[in-house]
Amino acid sequence: MSRMLSTCENVSRAADLLEDKLHLCPGDRPPIVKTDLSLPDGQKKLAFFLENVMTKQECDAYIKKTEKMGYKRALLTIGKDTQVLRKDIRNSYRCVWDSEEQANILWQRIEPYIPTDFNSRWKPLGLNKRLRFLRYDPGEYFKPHYDGFFEAENGDRSFITAQLYLNEGFEGGSTTFLSTSGNDSQARPLVPRTGSVLIFQHNIFHEGSILVKGRKYAMRTDVMFTPVKLPDDA
Numbered sequence: 001m002s003r004m005l006s007t008c009e010n011v012s013r014a015a016d017l018l019e020d021k022l023h024l025c026p027g028d029r030p031p032i033v034k035t036d037l038s039l040p041d042g043q044k045k046l047a048f049f050l051e052n053v054m055t056k057q058e059c060d061a062y063i064k065k066t067e068k069m070g071y072k073r074a075l076l077t078i079g080k081d082t083q084v085l086r087k088d089i090r091n092s093y094r095c096v097w098d099s100e101e102q103a104n105i106l107w108q109r110i111e112p113y114i115p116t117d118f119n120s121r122w123k124p125l126g127l128n129k130r131l132r133f134l135r136y137d138p139g140e141y142f143k144p145h146y147d148g149f150f151e152a153e154n155g156d157r158s159f160i161t162a163q164l165y166l167n168e169g170f171e172g173g174s175t176t177f178l179s180t181s182g183n184d185s186q187a188r189p190l191v192p193r194t195g196s197v198l199i200f201q202h203n204i205f206h207e208g209s210i211l212v213k214g215r216k217y218a219m220r221t222d223v224m225f226t227p228v229k230l231p232d233d234a
């Protein structure tokens, strides 16, 4: 006997049929919990963790969608329009999906936590629609680095990284904030939790630590800012 499909099942059926669309089915989501993070060497920079931003079903839908799109070796950005393969620095895989719709869904959930006074000359605008899905298998890593900023054609730019974790339970694979003086005792690993989002300034030294066991999925994007219009700019 056939049974009635729930709204969620209907939605994911629809998502299967549509090649370039993914409809999220939020379901019951516990309240978001924010934790401020302490950084190496007592740095006072913006870094916090938001739990329960996405449901497990939503994260699974992203994994399914991006696996269908296909992952390729992650390149390293070394200039505005230049990317190179540097497996000594980054040997994991990536799937890039430009989706304003998905960026907006995530932005609606995290916007209340993004400080509006982060930079007096710039105000937060939304998330970069360039969603970089990251996949790590055992032995894969992203060595210590600072995140580069993203600049739009109209001059809007990013200052803050937003990283969504799509799964958990693997071994290794933390996102680890590091001391710039190489003091290992100062390293601050953040263990991924499904559906959580790590927010931090681009200018914090960090790595995607080596994955030991299992498979890790995450998605990185950026908080975009637009210049504040000052009275004498008119």
Ligand SMILES: O=C(O)CCC(=O)C(=O)O
Pocket (backbone or CB within 6 Å): 134, 142, 147, 173, 174, 175, 176, 206, 207, 208, 209, 218, 220
């Ligand atoms: O995979 C991670 O946890 C870190 C990724 C990262 O540092 C980046 O994409 O810039």
